[in-house]
Amino acid sequence: MKPVIGLITIGQSPRDDITTDLSEIWQERIEIMEIGALDDLTEEEIIELKPDKKETLLVSRLRNGLSVELAEERLNPLLVEKIRILENQVQLIFLMCTGEFTGLNAKVPLIQPDPILRNTVKGLLQADQTLGIMVPEKEQVSNMERIWSKYVDNNIVVEFGSPYGELSLIKEGALKLKEKGAQLIVLDCMGYNKVMKGVVSSITEKPVILPRTLVARIIQELVNF
Secondary structure (H helix, E strand, C coil): CCCEEEEEECCCCCCHHHHHHHHHHHCCCCEEEEEECCCCCCHHHHHCCCCCCCCCEEEEECCCCCEEEEEHHHCHHHHHHHHHHHCCCCCEEEEECCCCCCCCCCCCCEECHHHHHHHHHHHHCCCCCCEEEEECCHHHHHHHHHHHHCCCCCCEEEEECCCCCCHHHHHHHHHHHHHCCCCEEEECCCCCCHHHHHHHHHHHCCCEECHHHHHHHHHHHHHCC
8 A cells, every 4th residue: 555645735735836846756656645725715815814024924826826925924723724634644744835834743744844954954064155045035035044044154145036937037046146156055945846946056056955855855765665
């Protein structure tokens, strides 16, 4: 019997744009159950989740393919609800967001990319290297500098390029990261895919970390398939 892995997006399911890359790693050796924090919400309820100036902005995708801005602080109750639905049906849950969530737990292993990503970068960076971060929206830049500075003492440069928009924006962001001397680059959103990673890597000529595939390979180790 194949292991069953639960996937939770902070947007709406299904997220075929993410599972394509995951399936290349996992192939047909697992069964996936997808669920989205916004699946049961109306358009009006989703609009109410847009962050104010004091809240942390996260970006995800709706079922119609459009991107949506969400307040990280208001997502916890929705995520808890989805975890409760999945935890009795799966062997492991993958929260598909790089945001900093607290107070989440499950009866099965709950994999949150945030600590995996931060500690991986901390282990790879040398003391004199500049860390480059790409985020989906311009409004996230200053906050992302603050967040990453909690984990590394290195110089940090942040640029934006939406994974849900034109590829040209990602190319522009990559060029700016190169100009600013980034030596290790993180695409800090689960929306970025392997094609986008390739574009950024080609432009910057530096190592690029893609969260979705990083976590997928760790899950492969845990599930042992």
